[in-house]
Amino acid sequence: RLARDIAPGRYEVDGSDSAFAADVVKGLSARQKTMSPKYFYDGAGSVLFEEICRLDEYYPTRTETDLLTKIARDLAADIPDDAVLVEFGSGASEKTRTLLEAAPQITAYVPIDISEDALRNATLRLKAGYPKLSVTPIVGDFTTEVDLPTALNGRPLVGFFPGSTIGNLTHAEAIAFLRTVRRMLAAGAQLILGADIVKDEATLIAAYDDGAGVTARFNKNLLVRINRELSGNFDIDAFDHLAVWNREHERVEMHLVSRTDQIVTAAGHAFSFKAGERLHTENSHKFTPSSLRRLAEASGWVLENQWISPKPEFGIFKLVV
Numbered sequence: 001r002l003a004r005d006i007a008p009g010r011y012e013v014d015g016s017d018s019a020f021a022a023d024v025v026k027g028l029s030a031r032q033k034t035m036s037p038k039y040f041y042d043g044a045g046s047v048l049f050e051e052i053c054r055l056d057e058y059y060p061t062r063t064e065t066d067l068l069t070k071i072a073r074d075l076a077a078d079i080p081d082d083a084v085l086v087e088f089g090s091g092a093s094e095k096t097r098t099l100l101e102a103a104p105q106i107t108a109y110v111p112i113d114i115s116e117d118a119l120r121n122a123t124l125r126l127k128a129g130y131p132k133l134s135v136t137p138i139v140g141d142f143t144t145e146v147d148l149p150t151a152l153n154g155r156p157l158v159g160f161f162p163g164s165t166i167g168n169l170t171h172a173e174a175i176a177f178l179r180t181v182r183r184m185l186a187a188g189a190q191l192i193l194g195a196d197i198v199k200d201e202a203t204l205i206a207a208y209d210d211g212a213g214v215t216a217r218f219n220k221n222l223l224v225r226i227n228r229e230l231s232g233n234f235d236i237d238a239f240d241h242l243a244v245w246n247r248e249h250e251r252v253e254m255h256l257v258s259r260t261d262q263i264v265t266a267a268g269h270a271f272s273f274k275a276g277e278r279l280h281t282e283n284s285h286k287f288t289p290s291s292l293r294r295l296a297e298a299s300g301w302v303l304e305n306q307w308i309s310p311k312p313e314f315g316i317f318k319l320v321v
């Protein structure tokens with residue numbers, strides 16, 4: 001899929017409705033039922049995620065933003081003139097502003113995100129705040145390799161992948177993604193990557209099972225979305241939200257647990273759930289400085305620098321080719 005220079009408010013869409021149906025049928029037919037977390041982010045899901053980011057228990061967003069603000073001048077010192085910032089999974093593009101403020105030599109921005117609504121809102125807000133910035137949004141799964149707009153050929157590229165979005169990927173997917181990014185950004189490029197750090201279990205679980213139940217609603221929104229878009233008949237109250245720490249894989253997992261034996265239909269198929277059966281909806285991997293370094297090296301990058309916040313720890317890592 002090519003990015004085109006298109007007017008703000010108009011975007012390419014990749015016809016992914018049928019992909020959603022196929023992934024739901026496949027994921028709900030599997031012995032271990034599973035869904036990709038990318039499907040959380042319809043309009044309602046994106047709003048719920050922004051609400052999560054404001055929760056007391058959900059430390060990653062504000063910790064990363066504070067850290068980014070502290071190190072923005074260090075990062076900016078290494079960003080060349082007329083640089084193009086390419087952001088993977090840009091969402092509301094809130095953290096981007098911190099970089100743009102510190103590095104006015106960034107003159108073009110390519111946000112890539114699965115949520116067309118989030119992308120449209122972010123682009124309109126950025127355009128208003130930075131009238132000279134050229135913005136070329138791309139709608140799609142950020143793990144898919146895209147060709148950058150040809151108008152940007154030859155310009156220095158800076159990859160930006162904040163938010164610990166990398167945590168959603170399995171180890172193999174993370175390596176494949178980091179290799180793709182290295183190919184896309186090419187020689188001389190750098191990648192500024194935010195990743196959450198392994199810490200005590202209580203802090204981790206609270207971040208994914210907040211007292212106000214916002215994360216539970218975010219998780220269950222997946223079922224709401226299946227009901228609406230794929231004519232499903234999920235009884236939302238017949239599932240419980242569950243967050244668990246998987247010590248072996250160093251990740252927080254989210255599941256939806258069936259309260260009863262039940263049969264649900266969606267996308268023209270019937271799926272049976274046993275009482276207590278889990279639908280695995282998300283992995284959120286946590287890293288240590290050394291696991292992150294190994295991941296970078298396995299993907300052909302060199303870890304050039306790292307900044308870790310005081311507790312609750314969150315890391316920003318600079319990878320270079």
Ligand code: AVJ
Nearest residue numbers: 052163164165167168215284
């Ligand atoms: C956007 C993938 C970084 O894993 O912490 C927040 C999503 N899930 N609460 C994360 C999320 C539950 C978030 N990422």
